[in-house]
Amino acid sequence: MERQSRSFAVLPHLTTRSYSAHSFAAMRSMGHKRRKALTVVALASAVAAGSAVTANSAPQHDARPFPGHGQEIHNVIYLLGDGMGRTHVTAGRERYYGAQGKLNMERLPYTGAVATYAVEKGTDQPALVTDSASSATAWSSGVKTYNAALGVDAYEKRRVTLMEQAKKAGFATGNVSTAEITDATPGAQFSHVLLRGCQGPVYSDAACLPKNADGSYEKAPEDKTLITPVAEQIARNGTADVVLGGGLARFEPDDQKALQAQGYQVLGSFGDPSLPAQTAASQKVATKADLAGVKGKKVVGLFNRGNLTVEQAKAGLPADAPQQQEPSLSEMAKKSIDLLNGRSKKGFFLQIEGAQIDKRSHANDAAQTLAEVKAFDDAVKAATDFAKKDGHTLVIVTADHECAGFNIIEKGTYTNAEAVAPPANTDAGNPANNSKPSRDKSGAKDPVRSSGILNGAGSGDVKNFAPATFRTPDDAAGVKDGSPEASLWLTYLSGNHTGADVPIYAYGPGAEKFAASQINTELYGKMYRSLFGRAPRG
Amino acid sequence: MNRSIRLAALALTALALTTACGGSDGDKADAGQRPAQAEQAAAPAVTFPAPSGAPAPAATLAKVPAKGEVRLEQGPFTDRVRVTKLQLSEKASGKSSVTGHFAITSDVSDVLALELRAAFYDESGHLVGTGSFQYAEEGEAGEAAHGTPGHAGPRAEGAGIDFTAVPKPPLTGKAASAVLSVPVLVNE
Numbered sequence: 001m002e003r004q005s006r007s008f009a010v011l012p013h014l015t016t017r018s019y020s021a022h023s024f025a026a027m028r029s030m031g032h033k034r035r036k037a038l039t040v041v042a043l044a045s046a047v048a049a050g051s052a053v054t055a056n057s058a059p060q061h062d063a064r065p066f067p068g069h070g071q072e073i074h075n076v077i078y079l080l081g082d083g084m085g086r087t088h089v090t091a092g093r094e095r096y097y098g099a100q101g102k103l104n105m106e107r108l109p110y111t112g113a114v115a116t117y118a119v120e121k122g123t124d125q126p127a128l129v130t131d132s133a134s135s136a137t138a139w140s141s142g143v144k145t146y147n148a149a150l151g152v153d154a155y156e157k158r159r160v161t162l163m164e165q166a167k168k169a170g171f172a173t174g175n176v177s178t179a180e181i182t183d184a185t186p187g188a189q190f191s192h193v194l195l196r197g198c199q200g201p202v203y204s205d206a207a208c209l210p211k212n213a214d215g216s217y218e219k220a221p222e223d224k225t226l227i228t229p230v231a232e233q234i235a236r237n238g239t240a241d242v243v244l245g246g247g248l249a250r251f252e253p254d255d256q257k258a259l260q261a262q263g264y265q266v267l268g269s270f271g272d273p274s275l276p277a278q279t280a281a282s283q284k285v286a287t288k289a290d291l292a293g294v295k296g297k298k299v300v301g302l303f304n305r306g307n308l309t310v311e312q313a314k315a316g317l318p319a320d321a322p323q324q325q326e327p328s329l330s331e332m333a334k335k336s337i338d339l340l341n342g343r344s345k346k347g348f349f350l351q352i353e354g355a356q357i358d359k360r361s362h363a364n365d366a367a368q369t370l371a372e373v374k375a376f377d378d379a380v381k382a383a384t385d386f387a388k389k390d391g392h393t394l395v396i397v398t399a400d401h402e403c404a405g406f407n408i409i410e411k412g413t414y415t416n417a418e419a420v421a422p423p424a425n426t427d428a429g430n431p432a433n434n435s436k437p438s439r440d441k442s443g444a445k446d447p448v449r450s451s452g453i454l455n456g457a458g459s460g461d462v463k464n465f466a467p468a469t470f471r472t473p474d475d476a477a478g479v480k481d482g483s484p485e486a487s488l489w490l491t492y493l494s495g496n497h498t499g500a501d502v503p504i505y506a507y508g509p510g511a512e513k514f515a516a517s518q519i520n521t522e523l524y525g526k527m528y529r530s531l532f533g534r535a536p537r538g
Numbered sequence: 539m540n541r542s543i544r545l546a547a548l549a550l551t552a553l554a555l556t557t558a559c560g561g562s563d564g565d566k567a568d569a570g571q572r573p574a575q576a577e578q579a580a581a582p583a584v585t586f587p588a589p590s591g592a593p594a595p596a597a598t599l600a601k602v603p604a605k606g607e608v609r610l611e612q613g614p615f616t617d618r619v620r621v622t623k624l625q626l627s628e629k630a631s632g633k634s635s636v637t638g639h640f641a642i643t644s645d646v647s648d649v650l651a652l653e654l655r656a657a658f659y660d661e662s663g664h665l666v667g668t669g670s671f672q673y674a675e676e677g678e679a680g681e682a683a684h685g686t687p688g689h690a691g692p693r694a695e696g697a698g699i700d701f702t703a704v705p706k707p708p709l710t711g712k713a714a715s716a717v718l719s720v721p722v723l724v725n726e
């Protein structure tokens with residue numbers, strides 16, 4: 001503790017710079033000498049952060065006090081933008097606030113990076129690109145696991161989650177998402193299944209049982225929880241007091257009955273018990289009016305039968321469209337905080353996911369991706385506004401992985417996907433630098449693969465790899481999205497996750513612990529310490 | 539059959555909760571922060587209903603479909619898919635199957651699990667057998683199907699895929715109609 005205090009006290013200005021919101025971009029432009037100095041400082045800070053085993057009652061010190069600094073931690077709000085890589089944040093900033101602006105998450109005082117890799121099943125061999133299930137298990141349970149696993153380790157053993165531990169210790173708990181609430185990210189905090197596809201409403205071998213090398217299904221585990229659909233687990237384990245999101249189709253009337261028996265207020269209706277299977281006609285989704293009227297302390301609100309509607313699409317619908325009855329992530333965040341705050345003397349633990357950043361990135365829809373980043377960032381503001389008033393709340397903002405290789409390219413340039421060949425790869429001045437394959441000239445833009453700006457002239461071509469362009473507040477009045485004059489040019493590498501590290505931002509007491517380059521499993525330990533004032537035993 | 543009728547509490551669950559906590563650990567890098575066994579044992583001991591599959595198809599149809607008709611049964615996911623070109627086919631060998639085209643209309647990410655079930659009925663509307671079609675684009679099932687981590691070929695999202703549901707085991711009578719349902723659908 002003493003060592004940590006000293007580390008921050010001696011190097012306050014450098015530490016601040018090391019983890020400023022623009023540190024990655026800034027470091028690129030710095031000289032080698034400067035980078036080296038910063039690296040040393042960064043390592044010192046990381047060591048300090050890593051050794052920060054602090055009790056709730058032991059205020060931590062750094063040179064930059066802020067509201068809540070040094071206070072006891074009562075509440076932890078963990079927000080993640082699913083699929084939100086570093087470029088998603090940069091592009092969101094430039095789109096909505098301009099190059100010199102900042103998203104709300106970027107205004108938080110501490111910044112770091114998180115490595116997200118998974119492991120191969122039954123081993124500790126890294127699998128460098130994670131899925132949402134493995135990543136969420138990493139911060140929820142502190143263990144690396146295989147892609148598709150939820151709440152179990154790489155060897156299919158059930159692992160307790162931070163939300164379960166918080167609940168058992170008397171904290172109020174909440175789980176909020178714009179995805180189906182049975183989806184991987186929310187699911188990892190309050191369920192345990194061998195395969196994330198085991199969401200419900202029914203069990204099936206294909207969805208719930210992993211396969212052996214010969215294609216046969218593994219033997220069902222002794223612990224039948226691990227093949228119990230996530231919806232059934234959520235409805236019966238009482239792990240989260242406040243559950244808000246989508247995914248009504250995963251639930252059945254007996255789930256509603258089980259929830260109500262535990263004292264939950266269930267918004268909408270899970271369906272007609274007399275029917276063998278539920279349908280859109282038999283179920284009734286919750287509405288934001290229902291949510292506004294909630295008075296109870298335990299509530300389940302599912303606002304869509306699938307994922308919630310993306311914000312940009314919602315904005316284009318008429319006011320009386322049913323999708324307009326879905327609350328925004330920010331509205332769900334505010335309400336969940338209202339419901340959880342003061343419910344327990346211990347405090348609360350709340351996870352909030354902006355899920356559609358990932359889903360729209362999979363689709364390579366830059367306009368919707370940007371709007372979802374903004375919607376997520378608005379939820380960050382709701383959380384930090386509360387934390388600033390409260391003074392005892394730690395807010396952490398991060399992502400589970402990057403999705404789709406989102407990139408900002410220079411205005412007027414093109415990507416490899418648009419070209420007939422990759423760039424030239426020769427060094428005429430020093431042939432010793434030449435390697436293979438040697439290319440004496442760069443590939444030109446291929447009009448077949450690049451038929452006009454994707455959200456402009458080329459929008460009708462489904463095989464078009466051209467960038468989408470967006471105006472920013474820095475652009476001249478009259479510059480339109482989809483035009484070559486717009487300054488923000490965005491591209492995707494693929495429709496899949498990538499292995500890039502993701503950013504992390506933190507605010508509140510203990511926030512400095514997250515200002516480090518860290519592995520996603522470390523987030524579990526750091527949040528555990530924040531809630532319980534001690535390290536997990538083991 | 540309603541799930542509440544099928545409830546059978548699992549006595550093994552509580553035992554499993556205790557025994558499943560040790561486990562090997564796949565996390566070298568974060569060894570100092572592993573949740574301890576004592577912490578693991580803190581997982582709430584909740585008993586769940588026995589995992590149950592999709593409701594069994596009706597043994598007899600109240601309204602007998604026209605000969606050759608394949609009806610799509612409304613269920614939890616029929617509002618997020620489009621099923622077209624439904625056909626009851628019979629090969630020269632006498633084996634029946636349900637074929638059609640399936641497209642997801644609500645999501646564009648990879649399919650983690652899809653199961654279509656065909657229930658076959660004779661001319662008088664009596665069930666003579668069932669068959670299924672299973673599909674995945676991602677995860678173990680997807681990799682097994684395509685031999686690589688990535689998915690190649692048509693996708694269920696957007697343009698959609700063709701499917702064939704073949705009875706297993708063989709039908710107990712001659713199929714005259716069928717009912718198709720979608721009990722499982724999960725996107726990444």
